[in-house]
Amino acid sequence: MSSVPVITLNNGVRIPQLGFGVFQVPPAETAKATLTALETGYRHIDTAEGYGNEREVGEAVRASGLDRADVFVTSKLHNRAHARDDALRAFDATMDALGFEYLDLFLIHWPRPTRGDYVATWRVMEEIAATGRVRAIGVSNFQVPHLERILAETGTVPAVNQIEVHPYLTNEEVRAFGARHGIVTEAWSPIAKGECLDDPLLVRIAEAHGRTPAQVTLRWHIQRGDVIFPKSVTPSRVAENFAIFDFALTDAEVAEIATLDRGYRTGPDPDTFA
Numbered sequence: 001m002s003s004v005p006v007i008t009l010n011n012g013v014r015i016p017q018l019g020f021g022v023f024q025v026p027p028a029e030t031a032k033a034t035l036t037a038l039e040t041g042y043r044h045i046d047t048a049e050g051y052g053n054e055r056e057v058g059e060a061v062r063a064s065g066l067d068r069a070d071v072f073v074t075s076k077l078h079n080r081a082h083a084r085d086d087a088l089r090a091f092d093a094t095m096d097a098l099g100f101e102y103l104d105l106f107l108i109h110w111p112r113p114t115r116g117d118y119v120a121t122w123r124v125m126e127e128i129a130a131t132g133r134v135r136a137i138g139v140s141n142f143q144v145p146h147l148e149r150i151l152a153e154t155g156t157v158p159a160v161n162q163i164e165v166h167p168y169l170t171n172e173e174v175r176a177f178g179a180r181h182g183i184v185t186e187a188w189s190p191i192a193k194g195e196c197l198d199d200p201l202l203v204r205i206a207e208a209h210g211r212t213p214a215q216v217t218l219r220w221h222i223q224r225g226d227v228i229f230p231k232s233v234t235p236s237r238v239a240e241n242f243a244i245f246d247f248a249l250t251d252a253e254v255a256e257i258a259t260l261d262r263g264y265r266t267g268p269d270p271d272t273f274a
Helices: 027-040 054-063 084-098 118-130 144-153 172-180 200-209 213-224 235-242 251-258
Strands: 006-008 014-016 044-046 072-077 103-108 134-140 160-164 184-188
Touching: 027 044, 027 054, 027 235, 044 054, 054 072, 054 084, 072 084, 084 103, 084 118, 103 118, 103 160, 118 134, 118 144, 134 144, 144 172, 160 172, 172 184, 200 213, 200 251, 213 235, 213 251
Parallel strands: 044 072, 072 103, 103 134, 134 160, 160 184
Antiparallel strands: 006 014
């Protein structure tokens, strides 16, 4: 844990910059994979109601023997639960599934701009935060216009915005807006679901450092200030993804990797996804 950088959010809460993601990990495999990650040294787990594996994440945290305060856990509001009463029930369901007295970070999973009013949903998130049962609240997949409305119409700046970021989608406009307003960027799909790992540039830089392209890509995120949570159920890959703090890319290499941006999304467009 001592080797993983920690970022302080805009409300003073500290979050490990490297975490373990469980998106698309089957529930039957989640507890074992999460426990492996915790045993490897990860202290940050990212889940969501929509992933269907919150309960197993909670089981793994308890099975690890670690103090609850030593593991940062994030979950997300389900897309069907944006109305006030639905959102409050969904948060209660998340807490029941995890089996925790508090959650470290709770996010609106998608803005759903074509289906509802995400600003009204954000006000419900503020209500949830006021209960003290969550240490920080944020958003996920929000574009600049979505964030501008949140800042203009409510009293709470999101602590984080979790968005798709990788060498083929650097998402600079959203990242820069977040940086100007104290919103930390969390990068999901940090290696583009593996699609960028054969890129000749990443292969060349990896060979120069005696590392894998995945390690180089994750290190690139770390040096740019992104919070990341790569996913794997393979113990050797879990360990490989964690071993990125004993080398550094040059400034030139960081800049060169950013030139790979081609606006390529591996997931939905937040402006239209409902």
